[in-house]
Amino acid sequence: MKPLRIGMLTPSSNTVLEPVTTQMLKDLPDVTVHFSRFKVTAIGLDAAALSQFDDRPMLAAAELLADAKVDVIVWNGTSAGWLGLDSDRSLCARITQATGVKASTSVLALFDVMRRRNERQIGMVSPYTSDVQQAIVESFSNEGVEIICNQHLGIRDNFSFSQVTRETITEMIAKLVPSQPDSIAVFCTNLAGAPIVEQLEQTYGIAIHDSVATAIHGAMSTVGYDFTRVSGFGKMFD
Known part of the structure; x- marks a missing residue:
């Protein structure tokens, strides 16, 4: 199978998603994951907290991932939960427009799983x-x-x-x-x-x-990779 390079947009203060992602993919030597951070330190509905999810720093981080020739870029965060899913739909469109790389998010992938x-x-x-x-x-x-x-x-x-x-x-x-x-x-x-x-x-x-698992599911689904090769992390990969 053709090697798959996944790019992940990561909140700067997140210390879970990288080791968990690595753990989930350890038995897939043809898949590598590459991370790019932007500043997120608090979650709230006030202006300061919401401004962290402005597209501009996220797009800058995505452009750095594109330099690594990744096959897909995923926003590995749940901000669309409180901002609305259109925020993720818009982000994916802008990432692809700016980089030419397909895009997905943890939240959009969750909805894909639930619909399926x-x-x-x-x-x-x-x-x-x-x-x-x-x-x-x-x-x-x-x-x-x-x-x-x-x-x-x-x-x-x-x-x-x-x-x-x-x-x-x-x-x-x-x-x-x-x-x-x-x-x-x-x-x-x-x-x-x-x-x-x-x-x-x-x-x-x-x-x-x-949510970390749905980010991986979304990455693989977006590029047509066989996500059932991931085992031990939930029914979504059946």
Whole structure:
């Protein structure tokens, strides 16, 4: 199979997505991942926090990835959750226009997965504050997906998301299971959810879609790569 080079746009304070991505792809020697950062330190709905997701620094980071001749560029972040999916659709179009490289995002890939699996009522685990979480609920509703149950931690500092333990993530997911959602989204690329997804899917019988994993799924799907070669990280790769 032709080698695949994936470019990832990464929040500057994220310490989870790079090692988790590397772990997920360790058995695929024909796939390499290359990262480019731009400044993101806090998640909120105030002007300062929202301005971090201006297209200009993201496009500058994407242009650096294009220098590495990557086959696809992925925004490995969840900002479209509170900004609306049109923000990611516009970003992908602008990345391709500026670089000539196909583009995807973690959030757009999540919706592709949910549509393919006919999942319309979901649960969500996130580290975000209540106002951000509510904005996500509304954004998903606008796209035809109802978040029927959620757990969030009320954290604003982006680096601190990475300090949330697997035990805490597991407990949050367990609290959503009785609501019987079609699936559960671990919605933040700085939460270390992907390594525990397969075990929890087996325990609860519910698909769990981690945001780092959906970024990889989106990258592969965008260029027609066989994503079923990824194993051990959730039903989305079946």
